[in-house]
Amino acid sequence: MENAEGAPQTGTVPLRFCPNSNDLLYPKEDRQNKRLVYFCRNCDFTAAASDSCVHRRTISHSASEITAVLHDVRTDPTLPHSKDVQCALCDTKEAVFFSQTTTEGMSLFFQCISCGHKWKDTGSVA
Template identity: 35%
Template structure:
């Protein structure tokens, strides 16, 4: 007795357009949400032959992205907008100097310069380092005055 499963191939699209949230409440999934998810390719896809999950793979001959099954030879073209992963940033990175604490001047492991004159207090000693937040093509150093904690980029 073999049963054929004829269900929807895309996870996330319910027939009655309803979903449950974390507390079990039923949420109405509007048509706009469905169209956005389908348009952006955010839905999981499954093989019609063996119900395995389809994985993104490059078609090197045609230089396109496609979904393929790891268990059988089934392949499927990606949607018009082949989004595989979306990384939503919660906030933008601000000014690099705002992220550097003034107390970093007390760190004995950082390099020190006796020739870096602070524009705030005219002290000559400062610690300096290259920030990992700085752009890759930039060789700017961040200086922090050992006397007053003033920060500047050189």
């Protein structure tokens, strides 16, 4: 994106094009001179980079943004399982567990494999 004067907006990385073929220039390390250069894949054109940044991603978060939690995490194959906890509703002894940031800090949560009941680990041993 460019501003009204045709210059790149602050925080953006401009695309560079070959003056010979109008093809996109690609970043490459010049190991001998220890610097970044841009090169054309269709001709011998190279240009020294004026900046070492080749890609920038800006992520903005609002203060009211909340991380979404899946309602049913029982089928998530990436979550670990425990066979040492007991569901208070159905007495099944297997649950998946995951941690999540709460107002109290990091908390450990369980979800029963059988009935889907969720509970927060209180740290007490029964």
